[in-house]
Amino acid sequence: MNLLNALLRDPQVVRNWQAAEWNQLLPLARSARLLGRCLSLFEQHDLVDAVPPRIVDQLRGALIKTRFLHVQALRELRHVVRVLDRAAIESAALKGVAYLAADLPPRGWRSLSDIDLLVREVDIARAESALQRAGWVPNGEFDDYDQHYYREWMHEIPPLRHSKREIEVDLHHNLAPPVSRIVIDADRLWHAARTVSDGHGFAIKVLAPADMLLHNALHLFMNDELRGGLRDVVDFRDLYEHFRAEDSDFDHTLVARAQALGCERPLYYAVTTGQRLAGLQPSPTLREAVAHAGPPAPVAALMAWLIEHALAPGRLGLRRTRVANGLLFIRSHWVRMPPRMLLRHLGHKLLLRRKPPAPEPDLPG
Amino acid sequence: MRSSDSAFLDTLGVFYPGRAPQTPTCVYDYDIRVYRPFSMRRWVRPQIQFEIDHLHPFEPHPAENAFPMYEWGLNWCIASSAHRYLMLHAGSVAFGDRAMILPGTPGSGKSTLSAALVLSGARLLSDEFGLVRPERGDLLPMPRGIPLKNASIEAIREFRTDAPLGPTYPKTRKGRVSHVRPDDTSLAQQDRPAVPRWLIFPKYVAGVAETLEPLDKTDAFRQLAFNSFNYRLLGDAAFNAVGAIIRNVDCYTFRFSRLERAVEHLTALVAETETPGT
Numbered sequence: 001m002n003l004l005n006a007l008l009r010d011p012q013v014v015r016n017w018q019a020a021e022w023n024q025l026l027p028l029a030r031s032a033r034l035l036g037r038c039l040s041l042f043e044q045h046d047l048v049d050a051v052p053p054r055i056v057d058q059l060r061g062a063l064i065k066t067r068f069l070h071v072q073a074l075r076e077l078r079h080v081v082r083v084l085d086r087a088a089i090e091s092a093a094l095k096g097v098a099y100l101a102a103d104l105p106p107r108g109w110r111s112l113s114d115i116d117l118l119v120r121e122v123d124i125a126r127a128e129s130a131l132q133r134a135g136w137v138p139n140g141e142f143d144d145y146d147q148h149y150y151r152e153w154m155h156e157i158p159p160l161r162h163s164k165r166e167i168e169v170d171l172h173h174n175l176a177p178p179v180s181r182i183v184i185d186a187d188r189l190w191h192a193a194r195t196v197s198d199g200h201g202f203a204i205k206v207l208a209p210a211d212m213l214l215h216n217a218l219h220l221f222m223n224d225e226l227r228g229g230l231r232d233v234v235d236f237r238d239l240y241e242h243f244r245a246e247d248s249d250f251d252h253t254l255v256a257r258a259q260a261l262g263c264e265r266p267l268y269y270a271v272t273t274g275q276r277l278a279g280l281q282p283s284p285t286l287r288e289a290v291a292h293a294g295p296p297a298p299v300a301a302l303m304a305w306l307i308e309h310a311l312a313p314g315r316l317g318l319r320r321t322r323v324a325n326g327l328l329f330i331r332s333h334w335v336r337m338p339p340r341m342l343l344r345h346l347g348h349k350l351l352l353r354r355k356p357p358a359p360e361p362d363l364p365g
Numbered sequence: 366m367r368s369s370d371s372a373f374l375d376t377l378g379v380f381y382p383g384r385a386p387q388t389p390t391c392v393y394d395y396d397i398r399v400y401r402p403f404s405m406r407r408w409v410r411p412q413i414q415f416e417i418d419h420l421h422p423f424e425p426h427p428a429e430n431a432f433p434m435y436e437w438g439l440n441w442c443i444a445s446s447a448h449r450y451l452m453l454h455a456g457s458v459a460f461g462d463r464a465m466i467l468p469g470t471p472g473s474g475k476s477t478l479s480a481a482l483v484l485s486g487a488r489l490l491s492d493e494f495g496l497v498r499p500e501r502g503d504l505l506p507m508p509r510g511i512p513l514k515n516a517s518i519e520a521i522r523e524f525r526t527d528a529p530l531g532p533t534y535p536k537t538r539k540g541r542v543s544h545v546r547p548d549d550t551s552l553a554q555q556d557r558p559a560v561p562r563w564l565i566f567p568k569y570v571a572g573v574a575e576t577l578e579p580l581d582k583t584d585a586f587r588q589l590a591f592n593s594f595n596y597r598l599l600g601d602a603a604f605n606a607v608g609a610i611i612r613n614v615d616c617y618t619f620r621f622s623r624l625e626r627a628v629e630h631l632t633a634l635v636a637e638t639e640t641p642g643t
Contacts, residue, residue, distance in 0.1 A: 018390075
């Protein structure tokens with residue numbers, strides 16, 4: 001637990017904060033990509049006056065950048081969907097860009113650097129070539145092994161980017177890798193998906209509310225990029241509160257859907273992590289349902305420790321965080337690949353490859 | 366800001382006097398650390414690492430370049446996060462509460478000209494970034510060392526033999542660099558904003574006679590907007606802020622070669638504006 005988690009659980013704590021606390025919060029929130037969320041929390045709870053002006057400036061600056069990214073992401077979505085529509089390929093928006101398109105609460109603050117789309121597995125090759133014909137290019141260099149990794153084992157293809165724009169486009173055909181322990185029948189997702197419109201004639205499908213939350217949970221459970229993962233936990237909380245306010249029966253729907261799709265364990269992790277680290281307040285129904293979905297007690301305790309140190313380090317740069325991240329990284333592979341495939345993959349990653357360093361940013365001045 | 370490098374801290378103390386790093390009552394924007402990473406090179410050819418929030422946006426630099434690296438690192442922090450402000454790519458100086466904005470592409474001589482103006486009594490607002498509060502249209506001061514590159518260093522030394530220059534760093538990524546320390550008045554008044562009154566697009570042309578030519582406001586708008594770091598990002602707020610600046614300033618292009626004459630021209634311009642109707 002750190003100050004950011006304390007703030008997410010109870011925003012009123014900031015009334016007692018001094019400079020030292022604010023100075024801890026800023027790097028934590030920046031690294032978790034939650035600066036915008038902090039500002040919206042302060043606004044919701046009428047706390048902006050209790051925040052030092054310098055911090056408010058930083059939060060506002062982050063939110064301004066986020067709003068710009070929203071414009072870019074929605075524009076990219078329209079471009080992509082236009083190409084796919086012309087090729088008669090149905091698509092659905094996922095994650096961040098779906099929250100934007102469907103005007104869900106994370107829209108107020110959530111930053112994003114890529115857009116995720118779902119297409120049917122039978123369409124994905126056609127979707128990729130349609131986009132490539134229309135100017136999208138692979139975003140990065142992918143050797144034969146990477147190609148094999150994505151196309152044979154994963155639920156997505158190597159990321160694309162339009163040659164004249166900056167936003168990455170990730171095309172998926174499922175929410176979890178087909179080789180993983182949790183296999184999801186994508187047809188059921190399509191069947192439940194809803195169409196949303198932006199009011200200017202643009203319409204796009206998004207997952208059903210329960211599926212959206214389960215996708216978020218799967219991501220937390222299987223993602224190997226845990227840095228900034230707390231943002232996804234906050235997404236879960238915000239979406240859950242929103243859907244519950246809209247539909248009093250939402251908890252039952254969610255629990256039933258988790259059972260139907262085989263996602264009880266991810267839902268357990270999402271709910272317990274949200275409760276501990278992001279102020280999520282699950283209903284008794286949901287709490288009861290996930291209580292039986294956890295792993296054996298020692299594993300649950302270990303996972304709680306790992307997740308806490310990865311997503312809620314006392315401060316940045318701790319060795320414990322690196323250890324926890326490393327173990328969760330291995331675990332994320334363990335749950336999404338059979339053991340032999342995993343050995344082969346890790347062996348390849350560790351032994352055969354050295355990634356070139358990322359290019360340095362230009363030095364202004 | 367924390368550092369274990371004493372030479373760097375000494376230089377820092379010259380440019381940021383009286384700014385005790387990390388007093389417990391002070392809220393800060395970034396957690397920056399400048400340190401020598403632990404490696405074999407530590408003894409052979411020491412390097413220095415710039416760290417912000419435990420991230421390392423840059424490769425390590427040679428240790429002797431710690432101060433210029435810190436300054437660039439700070440610029441990087443500002444450019445990537447100060448979107449609360451419209452960030453003009455410009456030097457800016459003030460005469461009282463009225464500001465002169467000097468936008469310019471690298472090589473235009475804006476830093477050299479700003480430095481010469483400051484050495485002639487103008488108040489330094491900022492070099493590199495002109496920070497505009499969009500809702501008020503005024504410029505916030507951020508007086509830091511003005512980095513001079515290569516021949517500009519000699520030009521300023523010639524202009525004022527007693528110019529307060531920091532150490533010269535002969536081999537940086539951007540060539541030879543030395544910083545002009547802002548004067549005490551500029552530092553003391555760093556909480557005093559200034560309202561834009563003149564917009565001068567400088568252009569250093571070797572051997573040219575100084576010429577100040579009025580610039581069409583539409584052109585000025587375009588050039589100022591395109592010279593800002595986050596115009597696109599701020600959208601309509603930036604459009605309105607640039608529009609407000611352009612309406613309130615006199616716009617000129619200024620070709621110059623001799624600093625002494627250039628400063629005379631610009632101070633004359635300021636004097637004329639100060640006595641309207643004569």
